[in-house]
Amino acid sequence: MTADTASGVEAPDGELISRWRAGDERAATHLVARHAPSVARYVASLGMREGVEEVVQDAFVRAFGSLDAFRGESSLRTWLFTIARRLVLDRRRSGRRRRETTELQDGDVATEYDALDSLIAEESQQKMRHAIGRLTTTQREVFMLRVNDGMSYKEIADVVGTTEGAARVHYHNALRQVKETLHDD
Amino acid sequence: MMTDCSNIEMRELLPDFLHGTLSGDERSRVEAHLASCEACAAEHALLLSARRALAGLRVPHIDTAEIVAALPRPIPPIAHRPTVARHSPMLFRLAAAITFIAVGGMSVAVARSYWGEASVSSVDSVMAWRSDTARDVPTLAIADTPSAAPAATRGLAVHAAISDLNDADLESLLGELDQLEAAPLAEPESTPGGRALAGAISGS
Numbered sequence: 001m002t003a004d005t006a007s008g009v010e011a012p013d014g015e016l017i018s019r020w021r022a023g024d025e026r027a028a029t030h031l032v033a034r035h036a037p038s039v040a041r042y043v044a045s046l047g048m049r050e051g052v053e054e055v056v057q058d059a060f061v062r063a064f065g066s067l068d069a070f071r072g073e074s075s076l077r078t079w080l081f082t083i084a085r086r087l088v089l090d091r092r093r094s095g096r097r098r099r100e101t102t103e104l105q106d107g108d109v110a111t112e113y114d115a116l117d118s119l120i121a122e123e124s125q126q127k128m129r130h131a132i133g134r135l136t137t138t139q140r141e142v143f144m145l146r147v148n149d150g151m152s153y154k155e156i157a158d159v160v161g162t163t164e165g166a167a168r169v170h171y172h173n174a175l176r177q178v179k180e181t182l183h184d185d
Numbered sequence: 186m187m188t189d190c191s192n193i194e195m196r197e198l199l200p201d202f203l204h205g206t207l208s209g210d211e212r213s214r215v216e217a218h219l220a221s222c223e224a225c226a227a228e229h230a231l232l233l234s235a236r237r238a239l240a241g242l243r244v245p246h247i248d249t250a251e252i253v254a255a256l257p258r259p260i261p262p263i264a265h266r267p268t269v270a271r272h273s274p275m276l277f278r279l280a281a282a283i284t285f286i287a288v289g290g291m292s293v294a295v296a297r298s299y300w301g302e303a304s305v306s307s308v309d310s311v312m313a314w315r316s317d318t319a320r321d322v323p324t325l326a327i328a329d330t331p332s333a334a335p336a337a338t339r340g341l342a343v344h345a346a347i348s349d350l351n352d353a354d355l356e357s358l359l360g361e362l363d364q365l366e367a368a369p370l371a372e373p374e375s376t377p378g379g380r381a382l383a384g385a386i387s388g389s
């Protein structure tokens with residue numbers, strides 16, 4: 001890497017991780033800024049209503065605390081998503097936060113979106129949200145990771161703990177279901 | 186409703202095309218295909234629309250500085266870490282536990298005797314360690330659904346993957362398992378068989 005990447009904005013994750021380990025806190029800032037929004041969106045997509053910031057922070061703390069468990073450059077995001085998912089499931093199961101976390105039900109995702117931009121949402125977007133909201137939880141999660149986050153089936157399999165083949169099947173079932181719902185409406 | 190395109194390869198590439206992550210060659214092929222295939226063009230438009238809709242999900246503001254301040258202090262590079270003994274009884278227990286995970290499909294037993302605790306916890310999720318393609322990135326995959334059952338086929342590969350971990354990797358893995366095990370877990374549908382096996386491992 002050249003001095004051009006010194007700012008860290010464009011540096012790959014692996015380089016920033018090395019710099020953070022060497023004591024460069026700005027490298028951590030770049031990594032957090034790069035990944036926190038997508039982790040937050042993912043956590044919200046799992047049905048978290050309150051405490052998203054807390055889960056995102058906890059995921060970063062745990063991920064950075066176990067960075068030596070992997071040396072790849074492309075898997076930090078997968079690692080963060082995997083930990084965040086675990087945290088959301090644990091909270092859901094614990095019951096202590098049942099009022100904050102709600103199991104995603106049919107139509108829930110559409111509800112979740114409405115508060116944000118009901119004013120600007122086009123009719124087609126509302127239909128799309130409705131269609132996505134009708135997917136099963138697993139279909140929706142896989143579909144979101146593939147379409148919204150651009151993850152490979154391998155990455156999706158790592159995050160949700162399944163196989164690449166199963167992830168592919170969930171994706172195509174979700175896509176078919178969305179098409180059918182849009183067509184039926 | 187329009188029939189799906191029979192060119193599965195092209196359809197599989199559409200989300201990556203959407204995210205601009207294809208190589209130049211692949212991108213050109215997808216572009217050429219989209220220009221001539223109505224079904225794929227419609228699917229691409231649908232994915233684009235879905236992405237817009239998903240991007241609109243309400244997400245609270247995340248304070249980067251606050252997260253950075255909460256991060257642990259950097260860990261020295263792996264070469265300087267203290268090591269744990271290779272092929273220790275703990276390693277055997279770990280391998281046994283992980284084999285059980287892969288075969289059992291629904292439960293995992295984490296032997297904690299390494300830390301002087303004889304207790305074993307049954308966790309209602311599947312955790313499977315494996316090495317990534319280049320054996321450079323051990324990954325902890327976690328699942329809470331029966332959909333992870335196909336992972337059973339990986340069971341035989343787990344031993345090799347585990348023994349390939351160096352001591353520092355193993356130490357990290359155990360740290361991770363410890364963390365996960367320490368998390369609150371209460372699920373009514375734990376498999377009884379899992380608990381029995383967990384007991385067997387703990388009693389060894």
Ligand SMILES: [Zn+2]
Nearest residue numbers: 190192222225
């Ligand atoms: Zn086509």
